[in-house]
Amino acid sequence: MPYRPLSLMLAGSSLALFAGCSTPPPDLDLSLQHPSANGRFIVALQPPPKPPAINQLHAWQIRLTTAEGATVQGARFTVDGGMPQHGHGLPTRPQVTQQLPDGSYLLEGMKFSMGGWWEIKLSIHAAEGVDKVSFNTVVAQPKAGL
Amino acid sequence: MGVVASRLGPALLAAVLAVVGGIGIAEGAIWGIERWTADERELIASLRLNQLAPAPADPSNRYERLPAAAELGRRLFNDVRFSRNQAVACASCHAPDKQFQDGLPLGKGMGTGSRRAMPIMGAAHSPWLFWDGRKDSLWSQALGPLEDAVEHGGNRARYAHVMQAHYRADYEALFGPLPDLARLPQDAGPLGDGAERAAWAAMAPAAREQVSRVFANMGKAIAAYERGLSYGPSRFDRYAQAVVANDPSAQQVLSAQELKGLRLFIGKGQCITCHSGPLLSDQHFHNTGVPPLDRSRPDRGRAAATAKVQRDEFNCLGPFSDANPQQCQELRFMVTDDPKLEAAFKTPSLRNVALRPPYMHAGQFASLDEVVAHYAKSPAAVAGVSELASAGAGHAERKPIRLSAQEISDLAVFLGALSGPVVEGKP
Numbered sequence: 001m002p003y004r005p006l007s008l009m010l011a012g013s014s015l016a017l018f019a020g021c022s023t024p025p026p027d028l029d030l031s032l033q034h035p036s037a038n039g040r041f042i043v044a045l046q047p048p049p050k051p052p053a054i055n056q057l058h059a060w061q062i063r064l065t066t067a068e069g070a071t072v073q074g075a076r077f078t079v080d081g082g083m084p085q086h087g088h089g090l091p092t093r094p095q096v097t098q099q100l101p102d103g104s105y106l107l108e109g110m111k112f113s114m115g116g117w118w119e120i121k122l123s124i125h126a127a128e129g130v131d132k133v134s135f136n137t138v139v140a141q142p143k144a145g146l
Numbered sequence: 147m148g149v150v151a152s153r154l155g156p157a158l159l160a161a162v163l164a165v166v167g168g169i170g171i172a173e174g175a176i177w178g179i180e181r182w183t184a185d186e187r188e189l190i191a192s193l194r195l196n197q198l199a200p201a202p203a204d205p206s207n208r209y210e211r212l213p214a215a216a217e218l219g220r221r222l223f224n225d226v227r228f229s230r231n232q233a234v235a236c237a238s239c240h241a242p243d244k245q246f247q248d249g250l251p252l253g254k255g256m257g258t259g260s261r262r263a264m265p266i267m268g269a270a271h272s273p274w275l276f277w278d279g280r281k282d283s284l285w286s287q288a289l290g291p292l293e294d295a296v297e298h299g300g301n302r303a304r305y306a307h308v309m310q311a312h313y314r315a316d317y318e319a320l321f322g323p324l325p326d327l328a329r330l331p332q333d334a335g336p337l338g339d340g341a342e343r344a345a346w347a348a349m350a351p352a353a354r355e356q357v358s359r360v361f362a363n364m365g366k367a368i369a370a371y372e373r374g375l376s377y378g379p380s381r382f383d384r385y386a387q388a389v390v391a392n393d394p395s396a397q398q399v400l401s402a403q404e405l406k407g408l409r410l411f412i413g414k415g416q417c418i419t420c421h422s423g424p425l426l427s428d429q430h431f432h433n434t435g436v437p438p439l440d441r442s443r444p445d446r447g448r449a450a451a452t453a454k455v456q457r458d459e460f461n462c463l464g465p466f467s468d469a470n471p472q473q474c475q476e477l478r479f480m481v482t483d484d485p486k487l488e489a490a491f492k493t494p495s496l497r498n499v500a501l502r503p504p505y506m507h508a509g510q511f512a513s514l515d516e517v518v519a520h521y522a523k524s525p526a527a528v529a530g531v532s533e534l535a536s537a538g539a540g541h542a543e544r545k546p547i548r549l550s551a552q553e554i555s556d557l558a559v560f561l562g563a564l565s566g567p568v569v570e571g572k573p
Contacts, residue, residue, distance in 0.1 A: 053199065054422070054423060055273075055423070055428070055429060057475045057476065057479070085544065086419055086533070086544055087533050087535075087544045088430075088432070088486060088533060089481070089484050089486060090481070091428075091430045091481065092476075092479040092480065092481060093479050093480060093481045093482065094479055095478075095479060108475070108478075108479065109475060109478065109479025111479075113422075113428040113429070113430045114419070114420075114422050114428055115192075115422075141188055141189065141192045
């Protein structure tokens with residue numbers, strides 16, 4: 001699956017803005033594909049093709065494979081996250097609602113209520129085992145009109 | 147130039163140079179020419195009213211864009227017959243000539259409520275209505291006060307009779323024939339007094355459903371009217387547009403003190419953390435340690451509201467909604483169990499905020515200076531946990547808001563630049 005250059009899509013550019021001097025750590029890992037915490041799975045997140053507007057509900061897709069690269073079927077996920085620099089969680093409770101025909105999972109109910117650094121944390125329960133994974137994304141302020 | 151300089155003095159000369167040559171003075175000391183970094187310009191630009199997208203469609207109300215529904219809704223909104231004492235209309239607490247609010251700390255209808263009446267402009271942009279978000283649409287919100295004992299205090303059977311007596315033709319043109327109400331009680335409803343609840347329970351289920359549908363349609367008409375209520379541009383918007391256009395002379399629209407306040411607003415005051423976007427609200431719920439009216443019985447805010455909206459028969463997933471369940475994403479993916487919802491309240495828009503004291507969810511503060519001073523103090527919450535970092539405690543997540551008395555004043559003055567007209571437009 002040819003993933004797009006994901007970190008660029010939501011980050012927009014390194015000039016993404018942060019209110020109140022809350023610049024994300026410069027070494028923040030913005031990769032959207034990496035092994036789960038205990039190495040049991042490889043997890044890749046795919047954001048929507050067009051970056052969603054602030055406060056717009058949207059869906060991501062999750063591709064879940066074993067460390068050996070086999071697609072994991074029938075996994076269950078719990079989703080958490082938030083803004084570490086603002087002390088609040090996600091404004092919604094996203095859920096994986098279905099596994100799509102291509103084997104990826106549909107993560108619905110995603111929403112970012114402001115620009116800045118967001119964490120997306122997944123707990124994964126599958127026949128192959130249980131593990132966790134965490135991703136960072138930087139949501140750009142709207143740039144319209146500049 | 148030498149002659150001019152001798153007459154004007156150095157300070158004024160600097161101002162003239164700043165305007166003519168676009169020479170910014172650091173920290174904007176003179177005549178409102180403020181230097182902004184590219185990041186700051188982008189933040190300021192993001193708050194402009196002309197960046198506001200159209201209000202999202204409400205799939206649960208298929209009448210919301212019909213002018214005839216909005217006109218019927220406007221009349222219902224102002225009609226005191228929809229109340230127990232024939233004296234309370236929606237407009238009583240949401241007065242069109244008072245920013246669609248009432249200027250009181252607590253709403254006053256049949257009795258005194260427990261929260262501040264909210265303005266209606268821009269409400270169609272919010273997925274959750276009321277301070278605690280216990281309603282998920284404008285039309286469902288409009289129904290709440292009509293049956294609340296301390297607000298309108300009426301009941302839905304009575305309202306259906308009033309609709310039949312005074313609005314039949316307009317109602318039927320929009321929603322189809324009214325049901326036959328002749329054999330139904332004058333007063334009956336699930337939230338009324340004992341006799342009204344008993345009368346409601348005695349009605350056949352089909353009759354209850356018919357009356358509830360008339361009631362829901364009243365809400366949908368009122369929502370169509372409210373959808374057209376919006377904010378017009380403020381002096382801040384003219385300033386922000388001038389910043390974007392790099393037009394120094396047009397930037398004179400804000401005073402030096404207002405500019406200092408704006409710098410604090412987007413910077414160390416951290417206001418923009420929650421008061422973001424063109425409506426200056428993230429439309430979300432936060433506990434910021436605002437003192438409750440009664441410390442022994444603090445208002446639980448959002449924490450007590452999620453169960454209410456889930457079981458509300460007038461929600462997006464309910465029988466009176468026009469949406470299919472797939473469209474009810476806000477309700478389906480609502481956060482219900484986050485401890486941070488305890489005593490959290492919705493971020494209000496700051497547009498026209500200087501025109502509508504007192505402030506906070508129960509009118510706790512009389513002035514904007516008091517409001518900003520609260521954030522500078524960041525007291526611990528009486529109920530739940532404040533998101534704000536207190537000055538003394540090391541809070542890893544967020545920096546404390548530190549403001550001098552002068553800075554508090556600057557911020558409060560800046561908020562006055564967010565005032566503009568109220569616009570009554572099409573739905």
